[in-house]
Amino acid sequence: MNEIEIRGLVRDYGKGRGVFGLTLEVEAGEALGVLGPNGAGKTTTLRHLMGFLRARQGSVRIGGMDCFAQAREVHRRVGYLPGEVAFPDDMTGREFIAFVAGVKGVHGLGRARELADRFELDDTAKLRKMSKGNRQKVAIVCAFLQDAPVLLLDEPTSGLDPLMQNRFVQLVQEEHGRGKTILLSSHMFEEVERTCGRAAILRDGRLAAVQPLDELRRSRARQYAADFASAEAAARFAAGWPGAAADGCRVVADAGSDLPALLRALSGQPVVSLAPCSQSLEESFMQYYGRDAK
């Protein structure tokens, strides 16, 4: 059964911006990542799911309910982390969390305390004096405090340091394990890779692909940089490995889905060092879509 259903959603902001005929489904208990560069339509989609925007065309439903007309009922089932976090200036983190708990009708702040401890959040400071990372932690606590069955997370680790990003990933994995339906938007491939079972890729407001992460992972380029003892050896190897490029003594080679084959090919060569190349989302997209990705 689908918990989240978006069918033929259109929101045209002009100049090619918006969402155009988006259809997407998330099954109950599934974690779906929505990947896409800035301006791809991720936040617009989530705003429709929260009922902040009314669908001009198409329908947007959570739990079978219309997200705009039945927003109040929908919000009872949803924990939402907005992409752009804004707070009142005059409150401390703790006061704000208590305020949000009050608005949501959450009794007791045990869960909030647990989350604050988990993210090592000092919530006694004024929100306006907090760093971006700490403000994001406050937002995470607010999104997760009512134990909602559906979680809509818009670029949730924005501003968090790598350690806290890991803790957030663990939290999402736990919630997923408890049967929560999760829709996580991000432009970080790794974040989606570690938390979701499927990924939808948005491009220019349109759905470019929906794939299980395993397939996407397989199709993603796996590049390695090998430093050779000499430029000649590097050039020789590059000439024999499809798609490899030599730059002096260094060769960047794509292992594809068969890393052992690359290792075998390198084993007889005068290789001084070997390291994986990190691949940005843009590079992933270029790999996935070729030149049209931009």
Add this chain to the structure above:
Amino acid sequence: MNGTLFRRGMQTSWKITALLAAVLSLYISMIVSMFDPKLGESLAAMAESMPQLFAAFGMDQPGATLTEFMANYLYGFLLVVFPLVLALLLVWRLIARPSDRGDLVWMLSGAQGRLRVLLSQLGALVCCQLLLAVYCAALGAGCAGAMFPGELDLPAFLRMNAGLFGLQLFLAAACVLLACLFGEMRRGFGVGAGLCALFLLLKMLSDAGEKAELLRWFTPLSLFDPDGLLAASGSAAMGAAVLYLGAAGMLAAACVRFCRRDLAL
């Protein structure tokens, strides 16, 4: 209305309300203490020397009684402008700014529904306006009773205050409605605030001289007639009723619009 949101709204608003109440305390006590029929004669003489300036600020008729004196020096300008400033500041803080800044998202995602969220904010707005109005009326009546026992016509004074509150509600409601009508609420609020300033200016110009008297038809401030309310005039009561009904209509329209509009949060 949601209790948490209402309390938060009051928390956001009470300091400004208290500040304006303190400023008005000074004016009200000072002006009431100035009442003196003999001083009234000298003020009348001064008003004759600068009739347009006095008229522009609604102080052209000093009045023979304490109630008329207060109507002239307090309810013609000061008690219109300061509560209007409060209304504008609160509409900005409670309604336009949360949408503009984005923290409205936390109020709306709390499963309260848009109508309840807006009603909670409006509740805090009207409550603060009412507190200021009641405080000013009580202070005015208290000062009058302490300094000039038996001089104040209390029923007439209360009628005038009721009319003034209708005007404040009307102007606040106009700002709320405009904020809700515009795509960006801050722009709507800006138009509303500008309109209120324009209404005030038109009222001052129309009071200043016969040439500009026609302008009184273009400002809702003309619907508040302190002298008419003191005299229990039917047309003044009708004007006040129009202000209350207009305020209720605009607030209802604002609620409908707020519930249907897109919010880029």
